[in-house]
Amino acid sequence: MAFICNFALLFNIVAILFVGIANFQISQKMIISKNKVVSLTYELKLDNAEGEVVDMADAAQPLVFLYGAGNMLPKFESNLAELKANDSFEFTLSSEDAYGPVIEEAVVDLPIDIFMVDGKIDPDMLFVGNVIPMQDNEGRPLDGTVVSISDDKVKMDFNHPMAGKTLHFTGKILELREATAEEVSHGHVHGPHGHHH
DSSP: HHHHHHHHHHHHHHHHHHHHHHHHHHHHOOOOOOOOEEEEEEEEESSSSTTTTEEEEOOSOOOEETSSSSSSSSHHHHHTTTTTTTTTTEEEOOOGGGOOOOOOOEEEEEGGGGETTTTETTTTTTTTTTTEEEETTSSSSEEEEEEEEEEEEEEEOOOOOOOOEEEEEEEEEEEEEEEOOOHHTTTTTTTTTOOOO
């Protein structure tokens, strides 16, 4: 009886290892394409390979996204197309292919009183360089960076912080998998490093 139990346990362990190896091999052969969940590391530098590092994701906290769902810059995704797990990448995006040029009309003066709460300005909120979540006239959310503050006005920049900048990416594809039907219908990844409902 003990032999049968040990054999059953051994069989289960072998089955688990086989499934794990099979999934690893599938991941190694799978290429990045629409509705694949991509997990990667990256380092983002301004201008070129020697530029200032402005963002990164490492293996402990990778970037995980649903490829082809419109959540990433289109040219970022197209540079990753058909890569496989363990492939490295390096590419540069011009500002036109990234966050676009700086739009002068997106830098505006707003009356300081819209930032007042109970007739006072909160100095922990309103200071030069702070990014403040706001809404446009139609209620759409947008972030503005405080550029300057005067007695009656606040100059806000609603350009993306990376607008007008050339972006240089290097990194490595860690893992690929098929997205679940729920992830595809929701347009984002669920689970670890993804969206939680």
